[in-house]
Amino acid sequence: MTVTNGIDVTTSDAFAEITLSRFADGLWLSAAQRAALLAELASLEIGRAGVLLRAADRVMARHADGGPDLPSPDDQEKPTMADLCRAIEQAPVPVFVLLEGMVAGAGAELALAARWRIATPGASIAFSAGRLGRISGAGGTQRLPHLVGAEHALRLLIQSRPIPAPEALVIGLVDQIVEADTQAEIVAAARAWAQANARLMRKATGTADAKAYLQAIKAVRATAAPDSLAMALADCTEAALLLPAEQGLALEATLAAERDAMPRTLALAHMARAERRAAQMPEALQQIKAGPVVRPALVGASPQMTALALMALVRGLAVTVLEPDRNRLVAMLQTIASRQEAAVQGGTLSAAQRDADWARLRTVVDAAEIARADLVIVASDTAVPESRPAVPLLVMGRGPLPEGALRLVVWGRVAELGLPANCPAAAAVQAMAFLRRLGQTVVLTGVQSPLGxxxxxxxxxxxxxxxxxxxxxxxxxxxxxxxxxxxxxxxxxxxxxxxxxxxxxxxxxxxxxxxxxxxxxxxxxxxxxxxxxxxxxxxxxxxxxxxxxxxxxxxxxxxxxxxxxxxxxxxxxxxxxxxxxxxxxxxxxxxxxxxxxxxxxx
The missing domain is CATH 1.10.1040.50 (N-(1-d-carboxylethyl)-l-norvaline Dehydrogenase; domain 2)
Incomplete structure (x- = not known):
């Protein structure tokens, strides 16, 4: 086995396995790692049966969160992702790729360049550049349509949503799904399938029906704005059918550079960086282990509490609401019921799910009834009940904070969390994880402020x-x-x-x-x-x-x-x-x- 720049290479039975590890800074496929992988591919003997690529942490993406790749000076360093993908595509031996978890951005581009794609049932693939209005520039707009056709390719590239491996198998993006109990067995099954198919050449069926292919492009152009991402992707997809490969790749690279310079793309990249920064756990809390919140208690029946209750219920949590005022409590329950009914009518919630959510909602009027809660949130202008010292206590509004409590301000999709100097670390970690589980973007504030x-x-x-x-x-x-x-x-x-x-x-x-x-x-x-x-x-x-x-x-x-x-x-x-x-x-x-x-x- 040889290890260079996070590239682990093992060989046996004329078959090579290359494992790509993530660096300590969280990045994957940096310029140095691309160069190391390129060197390994170039050194493969022509007589070797094949090579299997996989990610050590099962996340085949530049960032461990699977988010979109952001424009970076590293992108322009040689070898670029376009160079690497071309080398994989033209490697002297067949290259297989094992997809085990989230595959996104650069990882998805790498997978497209391989001859065959093997996946586990839980894997998903996302061409995430579109989330920022970008085109990757690594060749995906040329390779993907050849595999799945123009209609599926444009949908995946424009929407940028992850596609589960079973669905990817149906449309031709994945060639085989392997199941096993352990990772070692998964890798062994993937190697066995790869060795059995090493001599086969994959037929590109996505362009077989040229009329349907061009019709899909026409449909996108009919509704796309002239300078939109959809229009640029339609141009690239058309080039994949009509132009020689090198010219199609050159067109993609040109349009990718143009889109990276657009104000909208730069602004979206700024927002993605901001989200990634806010998602980082403060250094002082990174080693703290805390269990998940499963029984939150909401004290007070304010509109914000109603929204939090709905978020928690839809995520399968058992919610207790403490509100002594019957009128306020009834108004809150009516709002929850009406929103659930609207979701059922809109098709986003089944009647069975609604009933299950409702069954997990418990209302009480005595503070002693929330003793078993593992997190307590108190609404504005509401008396703070006594709670166990180890339980995270989040308080809204202008009132004084009890010892160890955290100030919470919720506005839209943002939850601002003020951590006092004496805040218990485990409580802070639990509170942040709980709010993120509800779908909130958590922003930590440096001083206590009721307005936030x-x-x-x-x-x-x-x-x-x-x-x-x-x-x-x-x-x-x-x-x-x-x-x-x-x-x-x-x-x-x-x-x-x-x-x-x-x-x-x-x-x-x-x-x-x-x-x-x-x-x-x-x-x-x-x-x-x-x-x-x-x-x-x-x-x-x-x-x-x-x-x-x-x-x-x-x-x-x-x-x-x-x-x-x-x-x-x-x-x-x-x-x-x-x-x-x-x-x-x-x-x-x-x-x-x-x-x-x-x-x-x-």
Missing amino acids: ISGRLAGAGAAALRALQASGVPPDAIRAALVDFGVPAPAMPQAELGPLLRLMQPQEIVNRWLGALANEGARILASGLAQSASDIDLVAVFGLGLPAESGGPMYQAEQRGLMILRRDLVQWAAEAEVWRPVPALDALVSAGRGFSGRLSQG
């Missing part, structure tokens, strides 16, 4: 809308500008319309609103409430509803330039205090720094 980042941003945004109305801009014009920008129709705050009608361009309306958010964001960052500007963008997008392709208010401000932002704010400040530049922003502009720099208090 989301409340502060929402307040600044509302103040900007009031100021616009007071200056004479019609509410309908404000609403239309924000909706066109991609924000759900905002509820306009109560404000008196100025005495004179003021016509304002939609872009200026949006800029003023974003400027107020960025200005407040600078204040939030300086106060220590937010740990990074990207956390503020996450809250703005997943909490307040800004479009992901905007990148958030802090990203937008960076792209326009902080000097431009400050200039605009100075001009607008004569109309309303919300636009007066905060001292922290002045300091950044004076120092020529961006929001990524640490801010002083102010």
Whole structure:
């Protein structure tokens, strides 16, 4: 066995097995690892029966979370992924790939380049570049249509959703599924199948019906915008049928470079980085082991508690609700029932699932009844009940925090969690895992705040809308500008319309609103409430509803330039205090720094 740059090579019976390990920084298939794999492939003897590629951790993706590959300088280093995939495709011996878990991005491209793909039943494959509006550039748009046809290829590339291995087998993306009890047995079964089929050449059936192939492309083009990802992928898929292989690959590479430079792609990549950063466990908590939450208790019947109860129920948890006020409790239960019924009518929830969820919902009026709960969340303006010391206690609202409790602010898909200095580590880990299980994006805050980042941003945004109305801009014009920008129709705050009608361009309306958010964001960052500007963008997008392709208010401000932002704010400040530049922003502009720099208090 030889080991080089995370490439483990073992040989037996004229068959080679290459295992790709993930580096300590979590990355997989870096330039160094690509070079090492390329060297191993080049050294294979022509007489060898074949080679089986697999991932050591069963995750065949650049990142362990299986998320989309982000544009990186490493992409341009030789050998590129395109070089590696071409080498696998043209290797002197047949290359098989074993897919055991999540296969995404670069891993999916590598799998396409192999002659045969062997998978376990639990494996799934995702061409995740489309989530960022990207084209991988490694040749997938040329190889995939030859395997599965244009219709399936375009669906997989545009939607970027994982396809389970059994479905992939049906459409021709996977060639064989192997089942076994242990990983060693899985690898042995894959090797046996590979050795038995090493001399066979796979026939590309995806292009057999050229008429149907071109019809699928035509259907996508009929609804795609001229500069959309779908249109670019349709062009690539057409090239896979009509152009020689090298020309098709060259077209894909050109379109991939164009899309990587698009503002929308750059903004989506920023958001993906922000999500990945927020998902990282703080270093002090990384070694803490804590069991999962299975019996949460919700104290209070607020709308936020109703939403949390629904999230927990749909994920199979037993939920206890403590609410002494019968009227509030009945209103909460009616809301839960109506939303479940709407889900049943909409086909997203079966009647049996609804009944099972309802059976796991327990209501009590005595605090002693939540003694068995393994996590307690207390609503705003609600008395905090006594709980066991080891149980995570999450408190919403302005009230004082009991010893060891965590401050929770929920807004949209974001859960802001304030960890006090004396917070029990196991409680913090359990709380974060529970909120993520509910589908929330967890953002850790540096100081305790009842409003949180989301409340502060929402307040600044509302103040900007009031100021616009007071200056004479019609509410309908404000609403239309924000909706066109991609924000759900905002509820306009109560404000008196100025005495004179003021016509304002939609872009200026949006800029003023974003400027107020960025200005407040600078204040939030300086106060220590937010740990990074990207956390503020996450809250703005997943909490307040800004479009992901905007990148958030802090990203937008960076792209326009902080000097431009400050200039605009100075001009607008004569109309309303919300636009007066905060001292922290002045300091950044004076120092020529961006929001990524640490801010002083102010």
